[in-house]
Amino acid sequence: MIRRTPTTLTGIVLVALTAGCGLSSQAVTSLKQQSGGSSAAGAGVGSTGTGAGGSIGGTGTTAGGTTGGSGGTGAATGGTGTTTGGTGTTTGGTTGGTGTTGGTTGVTGTTGATTGGSSAQAKYETVGISAHQITLGLHAPQTGAAPVPLQAFKTGTKLFWENHTVFGRKVVVNFYDDQYDPSVARQRCETLSRQAFLVIGGAGTDQIQACATDPVLQATHTPYLSVGVTTNGLTKLPYYYAISQTYAAQVPEVWTMANQLFPANAKGKWAIVTENTPNFNDVTAAAASLLAAHHVAYKIIRTPKAGSQSQASATVNQAEAFTGRSGGTVFLDVDPNYWIDMIAASGQSLYQPAWVGPGVTQGEDLVAGPVCGVQSYIKAAFLSPFMALDREPKGFKQQNNPPPDGLKTNRDVELLLYGVNEMLYHALLSVGSIKNLTRDNFINAMSHFSAQHGRELSVLPTINFNGGHFGSTGAWIERLNCSQVQYVTVGSGPISH
Numbered sequence: 001m002i003r004r005t006p007t008t009l010t011g012i013v014l015v016a017l018t019a020g021c022g023l024s025s026q027a028v029t030s031l032k033q034q035s036g037g038s039s040a041a042g043a044g045v046g047s048t049g050t051g052a053g054g055s056i057g058g059t060g061t062t063a064g065g066t067t068g069g070s071g072g073t074g075a076a077t078g079g080t081g082t083t084t085g086g087t088g089t090t091t092g093g094t095t096g097g098t099g100t101t102g103g104t105t106g107v108t109g110t111t112g113a114t115t116g117g118s119s120a121q122a123k124y125e126t127v128g129i130s131a132h133q134i135t136l137g138l139h140a141p142q143t144g145a146a147p148v149p150l151q152a153f154k155t156g157t158k159l160f161w162e163n164h165t166v167f168g169r170k171v172v173v174n175f176y177d178d179q180y181d182p183s184v185a186r187q188r189c190e191t192l193s194r195q196a197f198l199v200i201g202g203a204g205t206d207q208i209q210a211c212a213t214d215p216v217l218q219a220t221h222t223p224y225l226s227v228g229v230t231t232n233g234l235t236k237l238p239y240y241y242a243i244s245q246t247y248a249a250q251v252p253e254v255w256t257m258a259n260q261l262f263p264a265n266a267k268g269k270w271a272i273v274t275e276n277t278p279n280f281n282d283v284t285a286a287a288a289s290l291l292a293a294h295h296v297a298y299k300i301i302r303t304p305k306a307g308s309q310s311q312a313s314a315t316v317n318q319a320e321a322f323t324g325r326s327g328g329t330v331f332l333d334v335d336p337n338y339w340i341d342m343i344a345a346s347g348q349s350l351y352q353p354a355w356v357g358p359g360v361t362q363g364e365d366l367v368a369g370p371v372c373g374v375q376s377y378i379k380a381a382f383l384s385p386f387m388a389l390d391r392e393p394k395g396f397k398q399q400n401n402p403p404p405d406g407l408k409t410n411r412d413v414e415l416l417l418y419g420v421n422e423m424l425y426h427a428l429l430s431v432g433s434i435k436n437l438t439r440d441n442f443i444n445a446m447s448h449f450s451a452q453h454g455r456e457l458s459v460l461p462t463i464n465f466n467g468g469h470f471g472s473t474g475a476w477i478e479r480l481n482c483s484q485v486q487y488v489t490v491g492s493g494p495i496s497h
Contacts, residue, residue, distance in 0.1 A: 002089050010027060036384045082365070087362040124193075124222070126437075126438075126439075127195065127220075128197050130169075133170045133172055134169045134171045135171075136157075136174070136196070137192050137196055138153060138173060138175045139178050139188050139189065139208070141177065141207065142178075142206045143177060152410040152413035152414050152417070155415045156415065156416065156418050157398075157418075158173070158416050159399040160399070160418045161421060162399075167428060167437070168496075169256075169434070172408075175399055176192070178204060182207050189211035189216075190217070192222075193220050197223070197439065198223035198439070199225070200225045200228070200424070202417075204229075205428075208229050208230075212233075218239065220439075222439065222441050223439055225424075226241075227242070228242040228243070228245045228385075230248075235470075236491065238443065239443050241470075245358075245461075246283075247286075248282040249472075250359070250383050251290050252497040253358075253475055253496065254331065254357060254383060255494050257356060257477050257495070258329055258354060258381075261379075261381050262379055262381075265328060265379065266329055267296075268322040268324070270297070270328060270330070271301055271318070271322055271327075273303060273319060274300075274301075275333065275335070276303060280333060288300060301318050303338060305335070306338070309341045309345075312338055315344035316346045316349065319351070320353075325349070325350060329354045329355075329356060330354070330355050333357050333358060333361060336478050339355075342410035343374050347375050355378070355379065356381055356382065357382050357383070358383050359382050359383040359476075360384060360385060360474060363383070365389070365408070365409040368485055368487055372485050376483075380478060382478055383478045384478050385417050385472070385476070386459050386476060387478070388478045388488050388489040389412050389415065389487075394458075396414075396415055396458065399418070408434075415459060419457070422457060422458065422459060422460070426456045427449055429450050440487075447467055448466070448467065449471070450466070454493075460476060474495055475494055476489060476491075476495075477490035477495060
């Protein structure tokens with residue numbers, strides 16, 4: 001029996017920006033000439049935007065035209081103000097009430113935008129940016145999914161951002177635990193949408209899906225980026241981007257990997273073992289379809305989320321009964337703790353299949369320790385958006401501010417975080433300037449964002465969204481080496497299909 005430690009996986013990234021606008025001196029002069037009142041009068045009825053329009057309703061008192069005067073129906077005619085409409089050129093209001101109406105309309109600024117001014121900027125567009133700092137955040141299961149330490153997420157993130165700035169601003173990252181619970185994850189993401197510019201989901205399929213489809217994120221145009229997991233409900237979201245391949249997209253590469261590394265097993269029967277939630281239906285169907293196309297016999301076994309050791313043992317019994325004790329392949333897409341329990345059960349029955357699957361799932365060195373402790377003869381390989389430590393890039397290896405995690409088994413999680421934030425760095429810069437860094441501008445830029453492995457990216461495979469929202473082009477192969485009790489990289493670079 002294996003004692004499992006509490007888990008830590010990645011979490012969200014959020015960034016926020018603030019900017020403000022005011023009336024130009026020419027616009028103020030123009031408004032004074034039209035109304036005979038002061039600029040303070042305009043402020044009382046909605047002059048928060050810029051442009052020649054303003055929205056001063058009249059020439060009355062500074063309270064907004066309460067004494068009447070020649071106040072115009074300005075807002076009714078629209079204007080060029082970015083936050084408030086109304087040119088105020090029509091002489092119509094006999095009381096300050098008309099001026100008040102102009103101010104109300106001016107808040108939206110929709111008419112002004114129509115007649116040639118800049119569109120109104122919603123409050124959420126520049127959430128969270130200060131003059132000197134951009135705040136990022138990470139959400140993922142710190143507890144409940146796998147034995148991964150929080151410290152590695154902190155140090156891995158800092159290893160990149162302590163040495164990089166975005167438009168001259170320091171970047172700070174906060175980590176949030178979603179407890180491997182979709183409802184908790186949604187609460188975390190809603191809070192973050194009010195505090196930060198964008199949100200990133202680092203792991204946890206159900207949690208990522210829950211956050212990405214949250215109506216609060218949609219209403220506030222909060223960009224949401226995550227490692228690739230499911231396609232369920234995510235394909236038509238305008239603000240969602242997967243920065244690594246989904247599980248379903250990796251299926252052909254898993255097939256190639258299995259035949260390359262374990263050809264005898266790959267020719268036998270396959271058990272498709274996936275969690276029994278709607279978010280794993282796409283990868284389950286993709287694996288079944290591919291195996292059927294290759295005329296390979298398979299059996300689908302759906303497992304409970306966060307299942308018990310006895311349930312893991314039952315899963316092993318089903319797989320072994322179908323594939324045979326010493327042959328076949330298990331296609332695996334479950335949480336790491338469940339696989340660790342499966343390995344304990346298979347060790348007792350001497351079940352020896354080849355274990356393969358997409359990433360990010362089992363390919364971390366902290367999973368290698370407990371697995372190799374039970375089965376040193378195990379055959380296992382998984383895809384991953386990051387390489388194993390034997391191929392760590394020079395830039396990551398040289399970073400030591402702060403000092404990297406002392407435990408070597410934590411180091412590959414630091415590498416994952418380093419790679420995710422490296423991608424973010426280039427994505428944020430792609431808008432061109434701090435002035436352009438709004439949520440809608442970032443969403444538009446991401447749909448055409450590309451970054452090449454070996455040039456902008458040293459960890460993640462090449463990304464090219466090309467007008468879409470699922471842009472990763474490949475994955476690394478990591479094979480479990482129990483003589484070293486860690487994963488090793490197979491091949492010279494990411495594979496694709």
